[in-house]
Amino acid sequence: MLLQLKDVRKSFGKGQTYVEALQPTTLEVNANEMIAIIGPSGSGKSTLLTIAGLLQSPTEGSIIIDGKDVSKYSEKQRAKVRLKTLGFILQSSNLVPFLKIKDQFKLLNKVNKNVMDHDEWMKNVEALGLSGVLNQYPNELSGGQRQRVAILKAVYTNPKIILADEPTASLDSKKAHEVIELIRQQVQTGNRSAIVVTHDLRLLDQFDKVYEMNDGVLTQK
Numbered sequence: 001m002l003l004q005l006k007d008v009r010k011s012f013g014k015g016q017t018y019v020e021a022l023q024p025t026t027l028e029v030n031a032n033e034m035i036a037i038i039g040p041s042g043s044g045k046s047t048l049l050t051i052a053g054l055l056q057s058p059t060e061g062s063i064i065i066d067g068k069d070v071s072k073y074s075e076k077q078r079a080k081v082r083l084k085t086l087g088f089i090l091q092s093s094n095l096v097p098f099l100k101i102k103d104q105f106k107l108l109n110k111v112n113k114n115v116m117d118h119d120e121w122m123k124n125v126e127a128l129g130l131s132g133v134l135n136q137y138p139n140e141l142s143g144g145q146r147q148r149v150a151i152l153k154a155v156y157t158n159p160k161i162i163l164a165d166e167p168t169a170s171l172d173s174k175k176a177h178e179v180i181e182l183i184r185q186q187v188q189t190g191n192r193s194a195i196v197v198t199h200d201l202r203l204l205d206q207f208d209k210v211y212e213m214n215d216g217v218l219t220q221k
């Protein structure tokens, strides 16, 4: 099992502003497994994903990654797990504004020794329709192109666990399928796992399991 959340709960605020964003939740994600989370806006999907990704701490409960309880890790140790083990595709983009697209990847080569090999990278650049934008800057790309670059960046460092929040939001149906297919390949060829939050019900048959979040309660469909 690559990722385990045990009785993870999250609340925000006090008194009148108190929100119970995530009810006690237990979730196990195995290697080679790709799961989808659907559910209405404000139901707690991003809260769950960012807790799993060590971007925020739960109010209660524990997070076990690759057999290690990382809940009590220091911020420095958490940063190391994020860099080495996790790949994020968040609702906000992860592109560096002043770097050409090809240089965004060169930068990752410098900070992370374990990256996708060049042939595989080229293949994915083509499959995602990005060959023509490698020498451009992020602000010269369309929203969908930026999103596909962000996705390729997220999987470029061979993360064991891929966490994606609406990765296909601004893509047409064909491109959306290609993005899910790219995540699928990464999961299957590398013994990895992925959790993908999506509103796109047409993509659900590409997943091994589908969960639904409602008012902070996660149930398997």
Ligand SMILES: Nc1ncnc2c1ncn2[C@@H]1O[C@H](COP(=O)(O)OP(=O)(O)OP(=O)(O)O)[C@@H](O)[C@H]1O
Pocket: 012, 013, 019, 020, 021, 039, 040, 041, 042, 043, 044, 045, 046, 047, 048
């Ligand atoms: N930092 C925060 N401070 C206070 N409340 C928060 C915070 N983050 C999330 N919430 C609240 O927690 C609940 C769940 O939010 P979350 O972002 O997880 O929803 P979501 O399912 O991802 O929604 P969407 O589909 O719109 O992205 C909402 O009521 C939200 O207002």
Ligand SMILES: [Mg+2]
Pocket: 045, 046, 047, 091, 165
């Ligand atoms: Mg969200």
